[in-house]
Amino acid sequence: MKKWIKKAASVALVTTLLAGCSFGGKEESSNTPQALKVMYHDENSFYQEYGMLFSTIYPEIEISVVTMQSLYRGNNTSEDGEEFDFEKAKKELIEKEKPDILMLDMLQYEEFALEGKFTDLDAYIVRDKFDTENLVPGMIDYMKELGGGQLYGLPSGFSSQVLFYNKSLFDKYNISYPTDKMTWDEVLQLAKQFPIDGEKEDRIYGLKAGYSGGLSELANSIAGSEGLSYVNPATKTMTINTAGWKNAIQTAYDAIKSEALYFEAQNNNMMSFSSGYNDYLLRNPFTTNRVAMTLDGSYYIREMKEAAESYSKEEGKVIKDWDMVTIPVSAQNPDVSRSTWYNNIFSISKDSPNADAAWKFISYISSEEHARVKSKLTYNNGFSIHTKYIKDDEGHNYEAFYKLKPVKPSMDYKEYEKLPKQFNMMFYNFMEEELKEIQDGKKSVDEVLSILQTKGEELLAQESMTDEEIQKMWQERYEKQMQEEAGNIDTVVVE
Structure with a gap:
């Protein structure tokens, strides 16, 4: 009963927005009831961003949201006392709930795609003659690059x-x-x-x-x-x-x-x-x-x-x-x-029994129809993937937002786990101090680079600190920074 009321409320809320919007050429909705599980940040934001519109067009598809709220609550340790591993917990949630559709960022998409966890979307795109010509240039090719040559997901937007x-x-x-x-x-x-x-x-x-x-x-x-x-x-x-x-x-x-x-x-x-x-x-x-x-x-x-x-x-x-x-x-x-990022990539689980319904969802939120309706909203999460709706009436060069493609990292981010936990923090702090010496005219660039190379090698040779030691180091740095800022304020007041 509760889900029925939520669906009815969603339809009512979005009716005004949809009024007057033409959906010419839209495939007629089937009356056969279908179920769909979608993994997303939380239920409310899902319905605000996607669910209300989709449920209006496909009322026969009952959506349930697998939320990730439990993963965001600052769990530092698991029940057995081990450090909380977000990625591990997320995989366990997926294994337990078995969502039909997963929402991922680019790093997660690449990892899961290469592990063979998704359904290839190319066959659906060909079957339904899904229009990819007017999407952000290079996006499809990049998603295939991340997927090892296959298209396993489509973003719902991008930022840059x-x-x-x-x-x-x-x-x-x-x-x-x-x-x-x-x-x-x-x-x-x-x-x-x-x-x-x-x-x-x-x-x-x-x-x-x-x-x-x-x-x-x-x-x-x-x-x-x-x-x-x-x-x-x-x-x-x-x-x-x-x-x-x-x-x-x-x-x-x-x-x-x-x-x-x-x-x-x-x-x-x-x-x-x-x-x-x-x-x-x-x-x-x-x-x-x-x-x-x-x-x-x-x-x-x-x-x-x-x-x-x-x-x-x-x-x-x-x-x-x-x-x-x-x-x-x-x-x-x-x-x-390195400042272009595709947002909220949706992929279909390889073993989903509801792949056709899942494709209806992905194809709709990736469609020009959805982009047209969302473009009427004042505050959107990034840009649409349809270039037709990335513009204004004043002729500004909006192409600048999508003219550059994202660059695939040359290093697997997991490789950084091999480094001592304290390395990046300690080296960056040391780097700031040494480059200030250049800025103050006390050292040359060559001299500082040599020092940084040696200091970095020393840090790489260290054993990893414990979480408690790193937390203490963060606290000490924070206190030092606050003291310095307080000193700067006092100086300004005196002057």
Whole structure:
């Protein structure tokens, strides 16, 4: 009875949204009752995102949701005292509940696909003439790559970042607009063309490049775009003392010293808890025409539009003329991005007795019909996989969000489990300290890279710490950070 009431409520809630929407060409629903088990984060969010719409179109398919809430409740230890293993617990949940459809991220999808746990979707796509031509370019090929050559799942959306730029500022200083697939070096050279004179609270900056302004933050961003890692977990060897890392650090150092970059921490861009939402909308200096370029996600478009509406009577207070291009890429591999991620990949369990019903669900939420209806909602989770609905009426370059394909990690993430548990935390902290020595003019890049290589090798040779030891180390670092921040606040007050 409870499930019937929930289904009826779902249909009622979505009726208004569906009213007036044409579903021309839609296959007629069968009246034969069917059951379907879907594994998802939780039941409520499933029905909000997918279930209400699907149940309206296919009322004969009774959906039950296998929730993963028990896996998210911060279990640190199992009943027998062992450390809680999320992935193991998830596999046990799947084995126990045997869902027809699994919702996965890209790493889980690849792992399960290569273990042969899914049904190949190609036969269904051919049978139903499912349209893949208008999907995000490269998505199907990438999903097949992760699946070892077979298509075992379809994402319901994707997320990515772009480089926003202020056209008015570029015009004012007669500087050429950025273009798609620029490297970090090219973007930073553009940023350096803007004037650096004036007080830091009022002047123009070429690029908002992060939070801290530390050399480590920017250098790691540049290195990441080049696919560089400071360690090879498979062989437990350090890989930081290389020409690639030297170039990344030197490029970041030169950019910071140019004073063309804006960093939140250095500009005291902190808001009090009493600040209203309109003040929050102005926290980003790109919004207030003080920064020429910034890296951000799709949500920022909504923030800019809300700021424009809130301050519509104050001419010039917030940005008006803007566009976007792809984020900085590697010169060697300019077609991929490490900031593109396919969301909520749905796959059919290989042994599902309800594979046909499962395909109806996946094909519907991956269809243009579903994308059209969801596009009417103001707040969506990322972008649709249909490029037709990734646009606006003002002609902004939305293609920048999907022009770059995700890049498959060169290392299996499980290889990192071979490293001492404390390695990444301790090495990154040490790296921050050493790169600050470069930033302060106390050491050369070559000298620091040599030191980091040696220190990393020493850490790799250590035995893994216990969970209690790592927790204590985290606590000590947190307390030290809080003391440093309190000291910085005192300094500002004194000044």
